[in-house]
Amino acid sequence: MYASQTSRKWRQLLVAFLLTAGISGNIQVQANAPLSQEAAAAEKGTIQLVVKSSPRAQYQTEASFVDKSVQRALEEATEGAPFTEPLIPDTSLIYYAKNQSHQLGVTPSGELVDWSTKHTVQLSSQAQAALRNQVQSLRAKHYGELLTWEDASRVLPKFSSFTVLDVESGLSFEGQRRAGSHHADVQPLTKADSATLKSIYGGKWSWNRRAVLVQLGGRSLAASMHGMPHGGDGIPGNDFDGHFCIHFLGSVTHGSRSVDPAHQVMVHRAAGLLTDYVSKLSPWALIDVWISGAHQGDLQLLQVTTGQEQALHVRSMRRLSKSEERDVSQLLQLDTSVDVATTPERTNALTRRRVQFHLERASLQDRWYIKSAIIQ
Known part of the structure; x- marks a missing residue:
């Protein structure tokens, strides 16, 4: 189908960062398609979807379905308008036709994108609607609910235990909410959980924010964490001196009582x-x-x-x-x-x-x- 040494360093940094119009063409769609070899062997009519929060993310959710009308629409699709969004769609569509596998991006609305040409791909309205239903269902499984801190606090009462899953690495560990009235103050449950948290940050504690899913009782909540032990409280024998923080939509820091912008952007990443x-x-x-x-x-x-x-x-x-x-x-x-x-x-x-x-x-x-x- 279709000046001083320091000043010179900063000037070099500036030159590297000055922007030009349009979107760079260096992104390769294959980065978002770890299963293309399997797709190549799939029988005709099987369509595979893969959702990832970024092309480099290890955590992904997959689904396959058979829809002959969508397959036919894919084979007959034509090039559409330029795709102007800044990011590649988080969902890849892989299908088999003409003795080879093909991959496209697909937006939550079911719009297809050929990232090699940075153009949309025109489908019939029926095929796009069918894709939209499939993509929205899969994304709902992959990402977390966007709950305000007030609602999340009721879902995660103090001393409740839950799973924390990092949406980039796919690593997960068990934690417990110990305190926190404006966001959750959390402890890893065991030494192994602390070691996993540390490995998410490359083997050292960090204040960097990461998008995570907090999973409890069949629910998965969009959240943001940092990985730095601080403050009081502790679970004996878990190799974690203090607690770390998990933020939700609209939660604020304890000190400034203000929303942390870096946490909020990660909460929305975790929600897709x-x-x-x-x-x-x-x-x-x-x-x-x-x-x-x-x-x-x-x-x-x-x-x-x-x-x-x-x-x-x-x-x-x-x-x-x-x-x-x-x-x-x-x-x-x-x-x-x-x-x-x-x-x-x-x-x-x-x-x-x-x-x-x-x-x-x-x-x-x-x-x-x-x-x-x-x-x-």
Whole structure:
């Protein structure tokens, strides 16, 4: 079918990050298709779907179905309009025709995408509706419920035990809510659970936020965790000195009583709503997501904020200044700056820098994108 050494380093970083229009063509669809060999051997008419939160994620949910009308529509499909979303669809469709396997992306609405050409694929309305039903059912199994902290707190009362599953690595461990009135303060249950949590973070404790599913009583809740033991409380003999935190929609930190932007973006990733969430953010909230992506080396967060494939090489970055948001309802472009504390790659020096952001949107109804970020 179809200046100083440090200044020079930062200038080099800037040159690497300045954006151009359009979406880079380096992404290979195969990265989202670990089962293509099996699909190639499948009998004609069998269609396979695979859902992953990102192309690099190890955790995935799969389903196969047979629908001759959809198979026929796939074989007769034609090229459609350009696909302009910043991220590859989280669902892959694999089918067999003309003695070979074929793979396409498929959106939650059932729209097909040929990522090699970055165009949609036109199907009949009946075939698209059938695909939409299959994809939405599979995504509901893969991702978590988006519950507010108030509702999640009732589902996970204090001293309840549950499974925590990392949506990128697929690793899981058992935890217990020990305390927490504004989010859940959690302990791994055993030494083995602590070791798994540590392995999720590459073998060392970390404050980095990760999208997770909290599973209890047949329910799976979208959440975000960090992996740093801190504070009091403990379960004897579990090799974890303190607790770690799990946030849900709208939960806040204990100290500032404010919503943590990095946790909230991970909650939405765990719910399968990353693009929808980011597309509705104000320019300043979008910058917070970009800073989180830079700090954690999260290429997907950088891409969803800029519309481009990027690599930004820093060891750490956090916001220092708090910008006052202003009315941008009638603006198509915006320039603003943010003070950050950051450590460049290959150094240990924490320095204060200012990042000058230029943001644009195509119309007053469209979402904002970060078009350049100059680290001064």
